[in-house]
Amino acid sequence: MxxxxxxxxxxxxxxxxxxxxxxxxxxxxxxxxxxxxxxxxxxxxxxxxxxxxxxxxxxxxxxxxxxxxxxxxxxxxxxxxxxxxxxxxxxxxxxxxxxxxxxxxxxxxxxxxxxxxxxxxxxxxxxxxxxxxxxxxxxxxxxxNTLSEAAFSHGLSLPHTNNSVAEDANTIDSKPSDVDSNTKFWDRHFQGQQQISWDEFRDKFLHDYGKKIDEELPDVKEDKLKFIINLIYKDIFNMERTITKKMYDDFSASEDPHAFFARIQEYFVAYLSLREVLGMDSSLRIPTIQNLGQFSFPAIVSGLSDMLKDDDPNIRAVAAIALAHAGKDRDDTVDHLVGIIEDEDRLVRESACLSLGYLRSVRAVSYVVDRWRNDPISTVREAAELALSKMDAVEAQRCMKVTQVLSSEMSALKPKAS
CATH class of the missing domain: 3.40.50.10140 (Toll/interleukin-1 receptor homology (TIR) domain)
Incomplete structure (x- = not known):
């Protein structure tokens, strides 16, 4: 910028x-x-x-x-x-x-x-x-920000406290009317337990907040309740089948009885906002996606992951680079990038190789080696070679050694200038 x-x-x-x-x-x-x-x-x-x-x-x-x-x-x-x-x-x-x-x-x-x-x-x-x-x-x-810091507090020290600034302000209460308003969600249902199954957590969450979600949160094209439950499972709890109290507390980041639901509201809005941004005119999408790489909010990482399936190969290529930066601390980022390393478009394959090289992913070495040895496009092979040079792994170093030997032999076979 x-x-x-x-x-x-x-x-x-x-x-x-x-x-x-x-x-x-x-x-x-x-x-x-x-x-x-x-x-x-x-x-x-x-x-x-x-x-x-x-x-x-x-x-x-x-x-x-x-x-x-x-x-x-x-x-x-x-x-x-x-x-x-x-x-x-x-x-x-x-x-x-x-x-x-x-x-x-x-x-x-x-x-x-x-x-x-x-x-x-x-x-x-x-x-x-x-x-x-x-x-x-x-x-x-x-x-x-990370989840345990204010990952979804969009802004600095809001809300403002000066009443002259707050005149005629709008507020929305995150508290459902038919549940205990003084007890945290976890303690209402799982008092004394340090971990519970995802299915238990999901069912109790829908019991307390399903009606409020259905009536008050903005509509989406999908089934709204299923959509939000999927966001919680996939993005907040990383598809873990066992939910610990620490995971819950880290996300809630507050002692307010309804802090978890308030965070989900914010995350849902962030996700909708990301959709809005990516629905902009195509001339804005690529530079915007590129710039999103500097932010590690889960909604952005999730959105960039989804963009790897975009119909436009330019979007897929730029999203791969941005995802490597925004999602560098998430294990599933490597899986997403490996998933496009054999994309039909050569720019996407190049971006996947370079992104995996940036991440120095040991478990991605074999996939990058395959592109280095077998890709029909020379620029993809070069991107794979560069990625391997950045990876601190035995297999990557062995491949680079082979490259050096082959280069040396090729140089030796070239006719010497008379």
Missing amino acids: AHSFDVVIGYHGSDVKFVEKVAAKLEKAGLSVWYKRNQDAEKQTSEAILGCKIYLPVMSEESAVDKSIQEQLSLAYISNSAIYPLAQTRFRYLSPKLSGGAKLMLAKINWCFVFNMEEFESKLDSLIDCMNRDLQNMRPGMGS
């Missing part, structure tokens, strides 16, 4: 005059600000959002239904930028226009409302105070 900004502003064209005033106010306070001018391409917007610390969407009745704002909001959410919605219209007028995913995404974030220009200065001063506080508290390396 060419430059990282403190704040990127997203807006509908009808709000440009207001945005110019906001940008000037933020810059006067010492914040670096970017917003799209007429000559800027959407690709520049995508890169700016992925590199920013704070995304500030100016929400109006026009921007609430603007697809480009939805895409930007989704991109900011999955890349863990802090999100500060700024509106000149009351939330009750905007809420019906927001998509289900956007509404849930913004539900627990306090908004700044400027209902008239007489209060512009005071409201923006409060907003800037919140931004500066969050920027000062920002932890190094926050972009690579």
Whole structure:
């Protein structure tokens, strides 16, 4: 990314005059600000959002239904930028226009409302105070959170505590009405147990939260309950048939009785956001996918894994490289990459070899060796050879030794210049 900004502003064209005033106010306070001018391409917007610390969407009745704002909001959410919605219209007028995913995404974030220009200065001063506080508290390396850290806390130290900023804010309660609200999910059902079967966990989770999921979470093309259960099993618990209390606690990362479900809500929104981003115009997909490699959130790793099956070989190739970076700490990343090492497209095969070389995967050596020896395309063989040179394994080193011997013999057989 060419430059990282403190704040990127997203807006509908009808709000440009207001945005110019906001940008000037933020810059006067010492914040670096970017917003799209007429000559800027959407690709520049995508890169700016992925590199920013704070995304500030100016929400109006026009921007609430603007697809480009939805895409930007989704991109900011999955890349863990802090999100500060700024509106000149009351939330009750905007809420019906927001998509289900956007509404849930913004539900627990306090908004700044400027209902008239007489209060512009005071409201923006409060907003800037919140931004500066969050920027000062920002932890190094926050972009690579793990499950046991705040892997799904998209933003810095939100929610804001200043009441003047929180005016007319929207909230959604994660607590089901028909279960004990004072006891954590694990203790409600598995008191004193350190591990239980996945089937037990799934059934109790659906008992407590199935109705709430069905009624309140945004719809997806698939069966929603099955979709969310699959996300929990595949992405959160890594398809383990035995769920331990430590796995549960690491994911919940809170003592709140409904912390696990709240985390699932956030993960579900992150997953929907990723879908939104990858549904963008094809000219934006490749650079966006490439940039996603710097983020290790499970939703992103899962999305990149799914993209290895995309119909477009360019997407598959770029996703392979991004996945090697984003999913470098996950065991199944190697399995996904090995799965495309014999792809029909030579660029995808090259990307798979190079990605496995980057990961230095010992168990992938035999697959890379096969490409080095048998692939009909020379550039794939070269990529495999380069990957083997990076792998610290006996089989890889033996193959490289063979390469050196063959090269030496070929050089010896070449006619000497007279």
